[in-house]
Amino acid sequence: MLNVGLLGAGRIGRVHAQAIASHPGSKLIAVSDALPEAAASLASDHGAAARSSEEIIADPEIGAVLIATPTDTHSDLIEAATGAGKAVLCEKPVDLDLKRATECLNTVSERGKPVMIGFNRRFDPNFATLKAGLDAGEIGKAELLSITSFDPAPPPLSYVKVSGGLFRDMMIHDFDMANFLMGDVPETISAVGSSLVDAEIGAAGDVDTAAVTMTYADGRIAVIKNSRRAAYGYDQRVELLGSQGLLQAQNMLENTVVKSTADGVVGAKPTYFFLERYMPAYRVEWAAFVDAVESGSEVPVTLKAGVAALAMAEAATLSARAGKPVRMEEILKPVAK
Amino acid sequence: MLNVGLLGAGRIGRVHAQAIASHPGSKLIAVSDALPEAAASLASDHGAAARSSEEIIADPEIGAVLIATPTDTHSDLIEAATGAGKAVLCEKPVDLDLKRATECLNTVSERGKPVMIGFNRRFDPNFATLKAGLDAGEIGKAELLSITSFDPAPPPLSYVKVSGGLFRDMMIHDFDMANFLMGDVPETISAVGSSLVDAEIGAAGDVDTAAVTMTYADGRIAVIKNSRRAAYGYDQRVELLGSQGLLQAQNMLENTVVKSTADGVVGAKPTYFFLERYMPAYRVEWAAFVDAVESGSEVPVTLKAGVAALAMAEAATLSARAGKPVRMEEILKPVAK
Amino acid sequence: MLNVGLLGAGRIGRVHAQAIASHPGSKLIAVSDALPEAAASLASDHGAAARSSEEIIADPEIGAVLIATPTDTHSDLIEAATGAGKAVLCEKPVDLDLKRATECLNTVSERGKPVMIGFNRRFDPNFATLKAGLDAGEIGKAELLSITSFDPAPPPLSYVKVSGGLFRDMMIHDFDMANFLMGDVPETISAVGSSLVDAEIGAAGDVDTAAVTMTYADGRIAVIKNSRRAAYGYDQRVELLGSQGLLQAQNMLENTVVKSTADGVVGAKPTYFFLERYMPAYRVEWAAFVDAVESGSEVPVTLKAGVAALAMAEAATLSARAGKPVRMEEILKPVAK
Amino acid sequence: MLNVGLLGAGRIGRVHAQAIASHPGSKLIAVSDALPEAAASLASDHGAAARSSEEIIADPEIGAVLIATPTDTHSDLIEAATGAGKAVLCEKPVDLDLKRATECLNTVSERGKPVMIGFNRRFDPNFATLKAGLDAGEIGKAELLSITSFDPAPPPLSYVKVSGGLFRDMMIHDFDMANFLMGDVPETISAVGSSLVDAEIGAAGDVDTAAVTMTYADGRIAVIKNSRRAAYGYDQRVELLGSQGLLQAQNMLENTVVKSTADGVVGAKPTYFFLERYMPAYRVEWAAFVDAVESGSEVPVTLKAGVAALAMAEAATLSARAGKPVRMEEILKPVAK
The missing domain is CATH 3.30.360.10 (Dihydrodipicolinate Reductase; domain 2)
Structure with a gap:
């Protein structure tokens, strides 16, 4: 069972929460959002806890993080989450700034943690x-x-x-x-x-x-x-x-x-x-991510593809x-x- | 070249006249109609002669007759035309009266002349x-x-x-x-x-x-x-x-x-x-009739099928x-x- | 919240269990089946209890019963469940025997409990x-x-x-x-x-x-x-x-x-x-049933329609x-x- | 009745010949081709005469010329035909050389004769x-x-x-x-x-x-x-x-x-x-050309459009x-x- 933390409880975060919850191999543990009420509401719908992104990333019980926050936070969160040993599925685009996205790719590449970009189509x-x-x-x-x-x-x-x-x-x-x-x-x-x-x-x-x-x-x-x-x-x-x-x-x-x-x-x-x-497609995307994480195979949409x-x-x-x-x-x- | 007489110069007769005229192996020789002006007009469009149905059927130069007259004349005309040795393409239905149509079929069967019914579909x-x-x-x-x-x-x-x-x-x-x-x-x-x-x-x-x-x-x-x-x-x-x-x-x-x-x-x-x-379909139908007549093979829609x-x-x-x-x-x- | 008992844990019962579970206004409480393991397995998937049909029908906490058992049990179960004051959604057909189905209709009509037949199309x-x-x-x-x-x-x-x-x-x-x-x-x-x-x-x-x-x-x-x-x-x-x-x-x-x-x-x-x-369609069907039960309006596919x-x-x-x-x-x- | 000369008896010339022949307002009078037999054969099919392009352009009985010759002759023939007072329908493209085509356009513009380019689509x-x-x-x-x-x-x-x-x-x-x-x-x-x-x-x-x-x-x-x-x-x-x-x-x-x-x-x-x-489309194109010529309105595809x-x-x-x-x-x- 893959324990998952969801960063971002907006419209697309809610879509991912459903995909995570309905997959038999994953469990939504915690939700964060800049708006605490949004996190609390979505967490409560799924029997999860509302926490800060930092807490989620630091939690050793959580194996994967789904990043559905505003774009300008993606690179930082990908780096932080992989630094804490998490597998990551991050919404597109990686960043608006190509230089920053490239740095993120370089940083992450060395860590060998799976990072998948959410090109759901x-x-x-x-x-x-x-x-x-x-x-x-x-x-x-x-x-x-x-x-x-x-x-x-x-x-x-x-x-x-x-x-x-x-x-x-x-x-x-x-x-x-x-x-x-x-x-x-x-x-x-x-x-x-x-x-x-x-x-x-x-x-x-x-x-x-x-x-x-x-x-x-x-x-x-x-x-x-x-x-x-x-x-x-x-x-x-x-x-x-x-x-x-x-x-x-x-x-x-x-x-x-x-x-x-x-x-x-x-x-x-x-x-x-x-x-x-x-x-x-969001459900199939999530299943593909879980499969890759569980089997140790390469994620189907790499960070490099996102860049x-x-x-x-x-x-x-x-x-x-x-x-x-x-x-x-x-x-x-x-x-x- | 198959010389053709067309009996009936109404709407459907005009359609057949075009098919006859545009086929390289057939030639429209004569047209009849209960309304002499209708016959004259259609005949003139195709360089053909306006005549009576009887004259057309009697003309030894004419090899085939296309019957596009009112339904209640079909059986009589089929019998007359085959009796005169013509090949016949007759519009549907053979007759409104099944008994009369069956008689016609019996009469014609002995003659061995090709009679095709115009099921154009x-x-x-x-x-x-x-x-x-x-x-x-x-x-x-x-x-x-x-x-x-x-x-x-x-x-x-x-x-x-x-x-x-x-x-x-x-x-x-x-x-x-x-x-x-x-x-x-x-x-x-x-x-x-x-x-x-x-x-x-x-x-x-x-x-x-x-x-x-x-x-x-x-x-x-x-x-x-x-x-x-x-x-x-x-x-x-x-x-x-x-x-x-x-x-x-x-x-x-x-x-x-x-x-x-x-x-x-x-x-x-x-x-x-x-x-x-x-x-x-009307053009293909006519071509199929000409083919059968010229080759001596059975017409693709027999009088028996019409009955x-x-x-x-x-x-x-x-x-x-x-x-x-x-x-x-x-x-x-x-x-x- | 409508508490639901599901009678029958076969293929179609499992489909209904999902519909019941995913509807925000209904909760799957108990499952029965002639094969106790089938009931236990499906119940466990949804946090429900495995019980006998009789127990489910007798439970005053349960407001509605979904009948997905073999056809020859339908009439009996419809009568028993409505007799116990339950709303009923029963799979088609009501019965294979028209006389028995008509009796069932007559019996149930007097009780005024909603009985819907599962014509999902x-x-x-x-x-x-x-x-x-x-x-x-x-x-x-x-x-x-x-x-x-x-x-x-x-x-x-x-x-x-x-x-x-x-x-x-x-x-x-x-x-x-x-x-x-x-x-x-x-x-x-x-x-x-x-x-x-x-x-x-x-x-x-x-x-x-x-x-x-x-x-x-x-x-x-x-x-x-x-x-x-x-x-x-x-x-x-x-x-x-x-x-x-x-x-x-x-x-x-x-x-x-x-x-x-x-x-x-x-x-x-x-x-x-x-x-x-x-x-x-199964999900929409279930939602329509819940709506009718909750609002007291007539079910969209009546037992009479089933007969x-x-x-x-x-x-x-x-x-x-x-x-x-x-x-x-x-x-x-x-x-x- | 528009008397028409057809320059070019190749594949596309034959298509145009049919369109000219089947239009009630036009008549194919003469056909030319670099291969005399091609001209003779197509002319014979339509009861027309085989002549040289020069003869056709010079014939005062001919009101319109259809140019279906090789592309490198188009500009010359357009100029010659309009110079002789003919209406022209010319196959595309006007020319392979833009400069030559532009010259042709300038030359023809002063003459006020209808020149249509055969963009049949x-x-x-x-x-x-x-x-x-x-x-x-x-x-x-x-x-x-x-x-x-x-x-x-x-x-x-x-x-x-x-x-x-x-x-x-x-x-x-x-x-x-x-x-x-x-x-x-x-x-x-x-x-x-x-x-x-x-x-x-x-x-x-x-x-x-x-x-x-x-x-x-x-x-x-x-x-x-x-x-x-x-x-x-x-x-x-x-x-x-x-x-x-x-x-x-x-x-x-x-x-x-x-x-x-x-x-x-x-x-x-x-x-x-x-x-x-x-x-x-070829038939409709020809009908549009005949209409424009007969009514004196602008052709629907001008030489300018061709250039x-x-x-x-x-x-x-x-x-x-x-x-x-x-x-x-x-x-x-x-x-x-």
């Missing part, structure tokens, strides 16, 4: 099935990847301002998905972005609509499209052209009902947002500003030791 | 592909057939009154489709029907909504559903469950555009009615009235010699 | 959405209902022999679905059935492939198709033609991945069987044997007081 | 429906366009070498589609390309897999993906995200048959290649080589007078 049954099909050779060699990722509505402006921007906050999921599917980081990244959804987002220095093209050392190509708004809901699709065919993961729909009238043939919209769409996705977000941000492609080595060299 | 690319899949063993042995056939809107009441009723006029297509797919006529037919679309249809003694269940000697089952009205258009679907799977032929759609908005995901409606849906479908319509009409299943042998015996 | 999000669309007038007036319900594979022959036959064991779900959607019981039922899947099923006096047509007092029509085997999985579809359109509930698929290769465009199969397909579905199964069984339609009044009269 | 019913939906405001303001255009198999290497490269030969259709849908030419074009399908194509200095991102003055974004090979057939899809929704034009399929077996649910592949997919698409292909070719975005003004300035 890898565990979505649809994307996982697509990946399995690719690995099984169903479409031959991958050539051209296309990821469509639209949110139903933009976040509050206050969040946009501290989010690190669309590439670090939103597209980072798609960068990780590209790495997952292509099995490599790209060589070049070329990004364009506009503020079409909300002029305030543009005024805050961010974009809300973007397209990124990436090329790989072996000539493969990937394209990612993001928008902060899709009137019809949460649009999450991947398609991958290979030498022998195409694999597509299409949207999950709210239901299977189709209505045909004089006005046309109407089907359901996609499941509304990430909690609806990816709830099963790679962050570096790609950094490259895309620079590319969109400069209006030209950025080579990944330009980004990675300065932060390499 | 067998030549629809979708149904033909389904049938080919079945014959190729893609779903093992057929077990349970389901045919959905809804018109977009009921015909004029004046037509309903002379149509012979829904089972003879509309469902006869589905009876032939069942025979085509199942490769046999059923043993029992059980029909129910209601007048739900238009009370006037009920007052005229007909039904506008009906379901028929048929059983075969080897235990297989088929279900046919008909409605005279589908608000969304012409609904023409077939599905067949076999021991190793299911084959479905779905509707053709007006276009492939999908619109996703806050109101849902909207696709196009089915192609509107039989001329839109089955236009390609069988009519007998099934008769059985369904009786079953719906009596409220009990009818055995096909009860229908066929009295008309057999 | 009413709570499937797809069928519930279809029903809501119908009630909202999206397709006008219902006219022609079609239910397709195929199992992936037949049950063991030993089960077939005690199941009461396909109509009572399998199609009973579809009879209830028809009642749910049409809002009425039919006037006539006409059934045909064959043994095409497994000759042993036929030898045991049952059918494995069947079609039923039902007519309603107002002329509406419903068709149900059943097969014990669909090579591609669990096929559960409903479509309803109305005066202004068509509503279809299509299959849930295992995932949304589509693979396009030289061999065709391949999508996922339907979710495999009822546990996969209807797991969410009605059983009577339809009885009618279909008789119709298939006799080869003619059966009027529902012939079935209901002999058992009415 | 604008007339595909699916793309036309999408455009009509956009214009009707169905998805609000366009924001992010995505065009997928994969050929089933690469052309012969001999063709690749004289084609002008993927961007000028293949993606030029997509550039025009973007202009059609976005109603504007982009401000910047950023292209990447690889040779993944066939190393010989790379050795010949071309790419076979490419992605292009375009930005517009108002911030809108468009992405085009091309591959010379899709194992499953001809993949031609467009999707456009707007402020109020998404419009997608999906592939046409060979038929509507779906096969469900233990191996999955298999549908038909897309219609195989451009002749199958776009045959209806714009060519300039975009030029920009993409340069961008892919230089590894950086190209501003359209850099391309257009040097060729502007």
